[in-house]
Amino acid sequence: MKMSRIVNIILILIGGLIAIYAQAEENQNVYILIGGIFLLMTGLYRLSRGISSKPTNDDSFIKEDKE
Incomplete structure (x- = not known):
């Protein structure tokens, strides 16, 4: 899990750097820019896939006052 x-x-970092590098040149290479964006989006997708949307246990951040 940690290695992933x-x-x-x-x-994400390599894709972002490649996309910035391709965008900074006077003569932009579209293929390098597309490759950088692809790496960036692949990293973001893989990272977001591992984040759960709901808490796994019954402890929530909002505590209710019971009277």
Whole structure:
């Protein structure tokens, strides 16, 4: 699990750097830009897939006052 998260973060960083590099040049290479965006989105998708939308236990952040 931890190794997968590290790979996802590396994909996001490399994809972002490649996309910024391709965008910064005067003559933009569209294929490099598409590759960077693909790596960025792949990393974001893999990272978001591992985040659950609901808490797994009954402890919630909102506590109810019982009278």
